Amino acid sequence: xxxxxxxxxxxxxxxxxxxxxxxxxxxxxxxxxxxxxxxxxxxxxxxxxxxxxxxxxxxxxxxxxxxxxxxxxxxxxxxxxxxxxxxxxxxxxxxxxxxxxxxxxxxxxxxxxxxxxxxxxxxxxxxxxxxxxxxxxxxxxxxxxxxxxxxxxxxxxxxxxxxxxxxxxxxxxxxxxxxxxxxxxxxxxxxxxxxxxxxxxxxxxxxxxxxxxxxxxxxxxxxxxxxxxx
Numbered sequence: 001x002x003x004x005x006x007x008x009x010x011x012x013x014x015x016x017x018x019x020x021x022x023x024x025x026x027x028x029x030x031x032x033x034x035x036x037x038x039x040x041x042x043x044x045x046x047x048x049x050x051x052x053x054x055x056x057x058x059x060x061x062x063x064x065x066x067x068x069x070x071x072x073x074x075x076x077x078x079x080x081x082x083x084x085x086x087x088x089x090x091x092x093x094x095x096x097x098x099x100x101x102x103x104x105x106x107x108x109x110x111x112x113x114x115x116x117x118x119x120x121x122x123x124x125x126x127x128x129x130x131x132x133x134x135x136x137x138x139x140x141x142x143x144x145x146x147x148x149x150x151x152x153x154x155x156x157x158x159x160x161x162x163x164x165x166x167x168x169x170x171x172x173x174x175x176x177x178x179x180x181x182x183x184x185x186x187x188x189x190x191x192x193x194x195x196x197x198x199x200x201x202x203x204x205x206x207x208x209x210x211x212x213x214x215x216x217x218x219x220x221x222x223x224x225x226x227x228x229x230x
Contacts, residue, residue, distance in 0.1 A: 002017065003015065003016050003017065004016065004017045004018070004019055004023075004024055004027060004028060005017070005018055005019075005024060006018065006019065006020060006021040006023075006024045021046075022049060025042075025046055025049040025050050026049050026050070026051070028050075028051075028054060029051070029053065029054055029055070030054065030055050030057060031050060031054060031055070031056050031057065032057040032058075032059070033056075033057065033058045033059070033060045033064050033065070034059075034060055035060050035061070035064060036060075037061070037064075038061050038063045038064070039063070039064070040063060040064060040065070040066055041060075041064040041065065042056065042058075042064065042065045042066065042069075042070070043065075043066035043069050044066060044069035044072075044073075047069055047070065047073040047078060047079060048073075048078070050073075050078070050079050051079070052077060052078060052079060052080065053080050054079050054080060055079065055080050055081045055082060055083065056070065056079060056081075056082040056083075057082070057083045057084075058082070058083075058084050058085065058086055059084075059085040059086060059115055059116075060086060061086055062086040062087040062088040062089070062090065063088060064086075065084075065088075067087070067088050067100070067101075067102060070082060070102065071101050071102055071105070074102070074105050074107055074108060075105065080107065081107035081108065081109070082102070082107070082108050082109070083108075083109040083110075084102065084108065084109070084110050084111070085110075085111045085112075085113055085114075085115040086113055087100055087102075087113075088100075090113060098112075136161070137161060159188055159206050159207065159208060160206070160207050160208070160209065160210050160211075160230070161204060161205065161206055161207075161230070162204070162205040162206075162207055162211060162219075162228065162229075162230055163202065163203075163204055163205075163228070163229045163230070164176060164202070164203045164204075164205065164219065164225060164227070164228050165200065165201075165202055165225070165226040165227040165228075166200065166201060166202075166203060166224055166225045166226055167199060167200055167201075167224040167225075167226070168194055168199055168200055168201040169224055171223075171224075172203075172222070172223075172224050172225065173190070173192075173203070175222045175223065175225075176203070176205075176219060176222055176225070179215065179218050179219055179222060180205070180207065180211075180215075183211075183215050183218075185207050185208065185209060185211065185215070186207065186208040186209075187205060187206070187207055188206040188207060188208060189205075189206040190203060190204070190205050190206070191203070191204045192204075200226065210230070211230060216228050216230070
């Protein structure tokens with residue numbers, strides 16, 4: 001299956017063939033919306049570009065689709081069908097009535113904003129999490145990462161990870177970097193996250209070769225470094 005897509009800032013390493021929004025709508029057999037914003041993405045104009053045999057999938061936000069335009073397009077056969085997990089007006093409490101003209105149509109499949117909570121979805125999500133984490137820890141694989149940074153060379157394999165628990169104070173990175181540089185170890189990337197309000201942080205270094213036990217000893221001796229693991 002050829003996967004095509006449109007994004008304001010496309011991730012070129014994703015395996016998706018990116019093109020214009022208009023070409024995606026005109027060519028795709030299944031149009032799936034994935035966005036964090038609340039703006040309308042598909043309205044009357046966009047629906048008119050879709051094939052009469054195409055299906056629309058919305059699991060992002062109800063406001064991303066003009067429901068009146070969608071109802072009209074579905075009823076008149078301008079598109080084949082729709083699968084929806086989100087709606088412009090969702091019940092706010094248990095037992096509240098779900099009011100939507102779309103539920104009158106036979107070519108609409110609806111779920112109650114709980115599509116990710118099915119047994120199948122939970123199983124697939126768990127498997128994917130395990131695959132991604134093991135790929136990263138064992139080989140520094142950032143495939144499909146949306147926030148890994150723009151300068152990581154994904155093709156430079158193998159890479160290795162170094163985990164450093166340290167006090168969150170100025171100067172720590174400079175001293176760590178010096179130890180690595182003195183031992184001819186190139187840093188591909190460095191990600192650091194605070195551990196709550198404890199005053200400590202975890203830094204994840206992506207480096208181009210393995211570190212020896214001797215280098216680990218030197219890193220542990222760096223002021224304000226608590227522990228080092230590979």
